[in-house]
Amino acid sequence: MDAWQAGDLEVRVDLEGAHRYLKVGAPLRFGRYSEIRTSGHVFHCGPGGAVRFVQGRGPTWPHPTDWLKRTARGDWVYYSAADYRDLHTLLGEHYLPCLSYPSNAVLWDEPFAHPAVREAIRAAESLPGRLRGIDVGDAPPPVAGFLARAAAQDRDRTAAGARRLHEILGDDLPVLPPDARHVDYDVLPVLVADGCRHRCRFCSVRSRGEFRVRSEADVARQIDEVAALVGDDLPNHAGVFLAQHDALGAGAEALEHAARRAFELFGLAHSLVGEPHLFLFGSVRSLLEHGEAPFAALERLPFRSFVNVGMESADADTLAALGKPVAAAEVAAAFERMLAIDRTYRRVEVTANFVLGERLPPGHLPALAALCARTLGGFDERGTIYLSPLADEAAGGEDSRRRLRAAFRSIAPHLRLPAYLYLIQRL
Numbered sequence: 001m002d003a004w005q006a007g008d009l010e011v012r013v014d015l016e017g018a019h020r021y022l023k024v025g026a027p028l029r030f031g032r033y034s035e036i037r038t039s040g041h042v043f044h045c046g047p048g049g050a051v052r053f054v055q056g057r058g059p060t061w062p063h064p065t066d067w068l069k070r071t072a073r074g075d076w077v078y079y080s081a082a083d084y085r086d087l088h089t090l091l092g093e094h095y096l097p098c099l100s101y102p103s104n105a106v107l108w109d110e111p112f113a114h115p116a117v118r119e120a121i122r123a124a125e126s127l128p129g130r131l132r133g134i135d136v137g138d139a140p141p142p143v144a145g146f147l148a149r150a151a152a153q154d155r156d157r158t159a160a161g162a163r164r165l166h167e168i169l170g171d172d173l174p175v176l177p178p179d180a181r182h183v184d185y186d187v188l189p190v191l192v193a194d195g196c197r198h199r200c201r202f203c204s205v206r207s208r209g210e211f212r213v214r215s216e217a218d219v220a221r222q223i224d225e226v227a228a229l230v231g232d233d234l235p236n237h238a239g240v241f242l243a244q245h246d247a248l249g250a251g252a253e254a255l256e257h258a259a260r261r262a263f264e265l266f267g268l269a270h271s272l273v274g275e276p277h278l279f280l281f282g283s284v285r286s287l288l289e290h291g292e293a294p295f296a297a298l299e300r301l302p303f304r305s306f307v308n309v310g311m312e313s314a315d316a317d318t319l320a321a322l323g324k325p326v327a328a329a330e331v332a333a334a335f336e337r338m339l340a341i342d343r344t345y346r347r348v349e350v351t352a353n354f355v356l357g358e359r360l361p362p363g364h365l366p367a368l369a370a371l372c373a374r375t376l377g378g379f380d381e382r383g384t385i386y387l388s389p390l391a392d393e394a395a396g397g398e399d400s401r402r403r404l405r406a407a408f409r410s411i412a413p414h415l416r417l418p419a420y421l422y423l424i425q426r427l
C-alpha cells in the first residue's frame with residue numbers, strides 16, 4: 001500500500017477489501033480499491049480510478065454508517081443502515097438501498113434532498129477536476145498513476161461509459177434479478193435473449209420487441225466488448241447477469257456458451273470478490289417446457305447460479321387482473337418444479353417472484369399461502385420467494401407503503417421459504 005498527502009488531500013492506493021461479499025450494515029469495501037480523503041469526504045475508487053463510493057465526514061453527514069454508491073450506469077444509490085431494525089427481515093440485507101429514480105420501494109427515505117448528500121455527490125463529480133489541478137511530482141509512482149486515472153474519470157466519461165454499455169448490449173437493462181443482492185448488484189451483463197415470452201399487461205419493465213435468442217457470435221461480441229469497457233475493474237466483479245427477462249428460454253446450449261465465455265473473458269477465475277455468481281430470469285413457460293437440460297448445464301458451470309421466475313400469483317382472479325397470460329395451474333406446476341430443482345441441484349437455486357398489492361383480488365395472498373402449505377412439508381431454505389410491491393401502490397404515499405409492509409409481514413411467516421421484498425433496481 002502506498003500513501004501520499006498534499007494539503008487536505010490524503011491518498012492511499014491498492015487497499016484490500018473483503019475477499020467475498022459479506023452481508024453487513026457497515027461501509028465495508030470489497031476487492032481492490034484506493035482511497036482519497038479530504039476534509040469533507042472519503043472517496044473509494046475502483047482500480048480504474050472511478051469513484052464508486054463516497055461518505056461525508058463530520059456532523060452534517062446523516063449517519064456515520066451510511067454511504068453513497070455510484071453504479072455502472074452512473075446512478076447514485078444511498079445505503080442507509082440506520083434506523084431500520086428489521087431490515088434483514090424485509091430485504092435479506094442489513095442496509096436499505098435508496099434509489100435516485102422511481103421504483104417499487106416500500107421502505108423509503110429521501111436522502112437525496114439532504115444538503116450533505118447533495119454536497120457529497122457534487123464533491124465526487126468534481127473530484128476529477130480537482131485532481132487535474134494538483135502537482136503529483138513527489139508522489140510515489142503507484143499514487144501518481146492512480147491519480148492520473150482518477151483525474152480522467154469525469155462526469156462525461158462516466159456518462160459515455162454507461163451509454164457504451166447499453167450500446168454494446170443493444171438494449172437498456174431496466175431490472176436486475178432480486179438475487180443480484182448477493183453481489184450488491186455489481187454484475188457484468190450479457191444479453192442472451194431479447195424481450196419476454198409473456199406479455200403481462202401490468203408489466204412496467206419489459207423491453208420492447210419479440211422474444212428473440214441472440215446468436216452465439218453476438219453474445220461473444222458483447223462479452224469481448226464488456227470486458228474491454230470494464231477493463232481494470234474486472235477483478236472487482238464476481239457476478240454475471242444473463243439478460244433479459246427470460247434468458248432461461250434461450251435454452252441450455254445458449255446459456256452454457258454465454259456463461260463459459262463470460263467466465264473466461266471476464267477473468268472470473270481470478271475474481272477478488274469470491275465465488276462467481278450467475279443470475280438470470282426465467283418465465284413460467286420456460287421453466288415448465290425446458291426440462292432438466294438448462295439446470296444440468298448450470299450445475300456443471302464454475303458459477304453459483306440463481307434463476308428468478310416471475311410467477312406473480314397462484315390465484316386465477318389475480319392473474320386475470322394482472323393480465324398475465326398463464327393459468328393458476330401452470331403457476332402451481334412451476335412452483336413445484338422450482339422446489340424439485342432446488343432439491344436436486346446443489347449449485348443452482350430457482351427463486352420466485354409474486355406481486356404484493358392491496359388493490360389485488362382478495363384471493364391472492366391466501367392462494368400463495370395455500371400453495372406453499374400444499375407443496376412444502378416443512379420449512380425449507382432454498383427457493384426464496386420475493387414479494388414485489390406494485391410500483392403504483394409503492395408510489396402512493398407513506399400510508400400505502402406502511403400497509404404494504406404490514407401485508408408482507410402478515411404473509412411471510414406462512415410461506416415456509418425465505419421471503420423478502422423485491423426492490424426493483426436497474427443497471
Ligand code: SF4
Nearest residue numbers: 196198200203245310
Ligand atoms: S413475465 Fe415478467 S418481464 Fe415478462 S411481461 Fe410478465 S412481468 Fe414483464
